[in-house]
Structures are given as C-alpha cells and as structure tokens.
C-alpha cells in the first residue's frame with residue numbers, strides 16, 4: 001500500500017453538459033454501454049467508509065470529485081456525501097473536498113453549500129473569451145465563456161475557494177501572456193481579500209483515435225499521432241516560458257502556478273509532489289460511478305481496471321501487484337536519453353500517457369512534449385537556483401523580483417552606451433545592432 005494515495009471519484013461517470021472538442025472523458029462513456037452513470041448510495045457509502053478506514057495514520061483525507069461534470073449528480077448527492085464523511089470520520093481526522101467543475105451549473109445554493117463545507121473548486125477556464133470558446137463549447141456547439149464566468153463570479157461573491165485549471169492547446173498556446181494576464185487581472189483581482197491565487201496549466205496531447213485505447217492494440221493506448229487541437233511540443237515550452245517571464249517579474253508569492261511550485265521543489269532537492277514529474281507514480285487512482293477502480297485518471301481503459309470496490313477491498317486494489325507495477329513502469333520504461341538528460345531531476349520523462357515518440361536512438365517511450373519541457377526547464381534554471389537559495393537561507397523567494405529589476409536596470413544602462421558594432425551587453429554573442437540594439441536603433 002502506498003504511504004498516501006488519492007482517489008478521484010466520478011459519480012456521474014463521463015457525463016457532462018458540455019462537449020469540449022478535446023475532452024478525453026466523453027469517449028469513456030463507451031466503456032459502460034447502457035449505464036445510467038449515477039453512483040448509487042451503496043457505492044458512495046462503501047467508498048467513503050473504505051477510503052477513510054484504509055488511511056488510519058493520515059491526519060487528513062481528501063475527497064476529489066471529478067467528471068464529466070460531477071455537479072450533474074445534484075446537490076442532494078453531495079449533502080449525502082458530506083453526511084457519510086462525518087459518519088465515518090474518526091476523532092481528529094480532517095476531511096476536505098475538492099471538486100472539478102466547468103462552473104456553468106453553479107447557482108447560489110451550490111455556492112452556499114460549497115462555502116459552508118469548505119469545498120475547493122477547480123474551475124476549467126482556458127483564458128479570455130476567444131481562446132476559451134475555441135474548443136470549450138456545449139452540446140449544441142454554443143460558446144460557454146459567459147456561463148463559466150457567471151458561475152465563477154458567483155463563487156467569488158460567496159467566498160468559495162477556487163483554482164483555475166487551464167488546458168494548453170493549439171488555440172491558446174500562442175498567447176501565454178494574454179492568457180496569464182487575464183487570470184491575474186480579470187479573475188484573481190476580483191477574489192476576496194487578495195488571497196493567494198492558484199493556476200494549473202495542463203497540456204492537451206490528444207491521440208488521434210476515437211477512444212484513447214484500442215482493442216486492436218491489446219486494449220492499450222494507440223497512435224503516436226496527435227490531433228491538430230493538441231499543443232505542439234516546442235509551443236508548450238514557449239507558452240510556459242511566456243507565463244514564467246511575466247510571473248517571475250511581478251507575481252511571485254501572490255499567484256501560484258502549479259508547475260512553477262513543482263519545479264522549485266525539484267530545485268530544492270525535494271520530490272516534485274506532482275505525479276507527472278515524479279520518478280514513479282501509481283498513487284493517484286480514479287473510481288468510476290459503479291465502483292470500478294482504475295490505475296489513473298489518464299488510463300481509464302480496460303487493461304488498467306484493477307477491480308470493483310464491492311468485490312475486493314479498496315485497500316487491496318490500491319496495494320495490488322498490478323497497481324504497483326503500473327507505478328514502477330513509469331521509471332522502468334524511462335528511455336536512456338531521459339536518464340542522461342540534464343533536467344531529468346525535475347522532468348522524469350513527464351507522464352507515461354504522453355510517451356508516444358521514439359528517441360533519436362530509436363528507443364520507444366520518449367515524451368511527445370520533450371522539446372518543450374527541455375526548453376522550459378532549461379530557461380528557468382537561473383531564477384529557480386536564485387529562489388531555491390533564498391528559501392534555503394530563510395528568505396522569501398519573492399526577492400527574485402527586486403533582483404531581476406536591478407539586473408535589467410543595469411543592462412539598460414549598458415545598452416545606452418553600447419556601439420552599433422560592439423557585442424551586445426546581454427551576452428548573446430551577436431552584434432548590438434543585430435540584437436537589443438535593434439530596438440534602440442529603430443526608435444531613433
């Protein structure tokens with residue numbers, strides 16, 4: 001049994017009121033033909049009891065509700081979930097709830113409930129209107145931005161805590177700064193009391209097939225081809241760099257971007273704390289509406305079904321050799337070029353679901369995003385070293401902002417005195433007139 005594990009619960013299966021073009025959940029309906037996709041009270045109670053009892057030493061147990069759109073279960077389901085959590089809670093145990101939602105179903109009743117029971121919402125929003133609406137549409141093909149923002153504003157008005165989950169895809173990847181500033185200036189700015197604000201960026205790497213898995217390929221994921229909606233590898237790196245360069249100059253300690261926090265942990269020599277950047281995985285499982293437990297949310301496919309919690313104890317499924325092998329395979333199948341890579345300590349070959357390319361030596365299992373991951377992790381090396389050093393010396397990593405401002409001021413002073421044909425003071429090795437001098441010269 002892993003020391004701590006986490007199960008995402010899909011009480012409504014893959015059912016959703018929207019139909020985002022890139023959503024990999026929707027096709028999962030095909031796993032359960034003729035199902036009503038509603039978790040029964042017996043399954044909810046059995047899971048709640050087993051989930052709490054199987055973590056006897058944990059000071060806190062987190063219930064994570066996922067979909068599809070989990071709010072389609074209705075409020076009474078979640079009232080019952082909270083009631084059952086209290087029934088099985090042992091003295092001193094903290095229970096928390098997190099729910100992933102597209103926010104379009106929220107109303108004052110939902111918000112009051114979430115506030116009263118301290119639910120943390122993960123709201124899916126891909127940026128400003130145009131880029132959000134590009135793929136995030138409802139079943140009639142209508143845009144959803146206004147409905148998402150209405151739900152988000154309602155959550156803000158009621159003081160409900162929420163994070164932003166932004167997928168990075170072909171439509172928003174070319175606009176990193178615009179997307180990030182929208183979250184900071186239009187969304188975070190209206191949250192209560194200047195509280196810290198959290199954003200997760202999730203790359204869309206969408207296999208070009210119907211189901212994500214293929215019976216022909218032995219029920220394994222198939223196709224090394226990705227759809228045109230997917231973010232390109234280098235584009236993903238450039239997106240993260242664009243966001244990072246804006247964040248590191250203005251918002252450290254105020255806005256928290258998950259991949260930056262993860263990277264800082266790695267630069268401190270700690271475990272990244274996010275499964276996709278860990279050496280091994282297997283502690284983030286997912287349970288379908290009927291009690292079927294799968295190895296991971298990204299591997300809800302027949303070969304990764306561990307069993308059903310009504311037939312086999314949840315703790316036995318989590319500790320099963322099959323799940324252990326799933327988690328270890330992440331490390332065991334890491335290609336040699338990743339093992340030699342300078343940023344392996346933070347990247348670890350990213351998530352196995354994206355390892356669909358071959359290495360230059362012809363070895364399978366290279367991550368589709370490799371080029372972008374390498375670009376990004378290399379780009380942030382110097383500022384990450386600075387912030388890690390501040391933390392080791394018990395100083396705030398936010399000192400990076402003043403440090404960079406001073407460096408940039410000094411550089412501007414050197415630009416002002418540089419001759420057209422001299423090497424550029426930025427250290428690029430190019431002549432000034434062909435580098436930063438272009439800006440000065442074209443302004444005169």
Ligand code: SF4
Pocket residue numbers: 275276277281282283284296297298299330350351352353
């Ligand atoms: S397969 Fe990917 S998402 Fe799933 S647990 Fe492993 S690293 Fe995490």
Ligand code: SF4
Pocket residue numbers: 337338339341342343344347348349350366367369370371373374
């Ligand atoms: S950057 Fe590329 S080569 Fe390096 S560890 Fe990540 S996936 Fe492997």
